Amino acid sequence: MKNFVVAIDGPAGSGKSSISKRIAKDRGFTHIDTGAMYRAITLEALRRKINLANEDEYTFLKNTSVIYKEGITYLNSEDVSKQIRTRNVTNNVSTTAKLKVVRDKMVDFQRESAKEGLILMDGRDIGTVVLPNADLKIFLTADPEIRAIRRCKENALAGIESDYEKILAEIKERDYKDSNREISPLKQADDAILVDTTSMSIEEVCNKIISLIDARL
Numbered sequence: 001m002k003n004f005v006v007a008i009d010g011p012a013g014s015g016k017s018s019i020s021k022r023i024a025k026d027r028g029f030t031h032i033d034t035g036a037m038y039r040a041i042t043l044e045a046l047r048r049k050i051n052l053a054n055e056d057e058y059t060f061l062k063n064t065s066v067i068y069k070e071g072i073t074y075l076n077s078e079d080v081s082k083q084i085r086t087r088n089v090t091n092n093v094s095t096t097a098k099l100k101v102v103r104d105k106m107v108d109f110q111r112e113s114a115k116e117g118l119i120l121m122d123g124r125d126i127g128t129v130v131l132p133n134a135d136l137k138i139f140l141t142a143d144p145e146i147r148a149i150r151r152c153k154e155n156a157l158a159g160i161e162s163d164y165e166k167i168l169a170e171i172k173e174r175d176y177k178d179s180n181r182e183i184s185p186l187k188q189a190d191d192a193i194l195v196d197t198t199s200m201s202i203e204e205v206c207n208k209i210i211s212l213i214d215a216r217l
């Protein structure tokens with residue numbers, strides 16, 4: 001089977017996940033949400049009550065498997081798709097995701113799952129580190145204020161109340177941590193196409209990316 005890989009990177013709330021899901025469905029790609037994988041490891045670390053910042057305490061990684069398949073995140077075969085979206089996980093994931101021991105394991109999983117077929121992988125370091133030879137690289141971005149409004153709307157749809165100012169502050173903090181960490185920081189790859197979604201609808205962004213995919217396929 002033909003292997004064609006699209007890497008979509010960008011900051012929190014830039015729309016990577018929802019856009020990737022739609023495009024994958026429309027074009028028959030397998031979507032892999034790598035943020036969900038870091039979230040699953042963070043959930044396990046929180047459950048084990050380890051010191052999240054201490055790499056030496058992540059010994060459980062040896063016997064831990066994380067799989068993202070058809071929109072569901074499995075942690076050792078348990079469906080944790082809901083638990084990984086809690087605020088506790090969201091506010092701690094940057095601490096876990098900056099550790100080398102965690103990244104090495106996740107990058108192995110991610111490369112393995114991109115070996116065959118039509119793949120659309122989203123994250124922070126896909127175009128720069130995980131799949132540097134991707135056939136198409138997109139860097140999605142949007143102003144933090146717009147990203148915070150989108151998060152509030154998503155929460156409202158899920159029946160979760162949200163405080164805009166708090167969410168905006170959390171987004172800015174995560175941007176800072178993700179962009180300034182030592183290993184694989186969030187960064188646009190030299191050969192990635194920048195798509196600023198600040199004043200674009202989901203449909204417009206999807207159409208733009210689909211036309212880029214079609215041009216390369």
Ligand code: DC
Nearest residue numbers: 012034035036038093097123124125
């Ligand atoms: O996309 P997200 O918000 O679900 O990602 C959760 C966290 O995981 C984010 O703060 C940074 C981290 N992450 C990462 O370091 N590398 C990736 N490829 C994907 C996510």
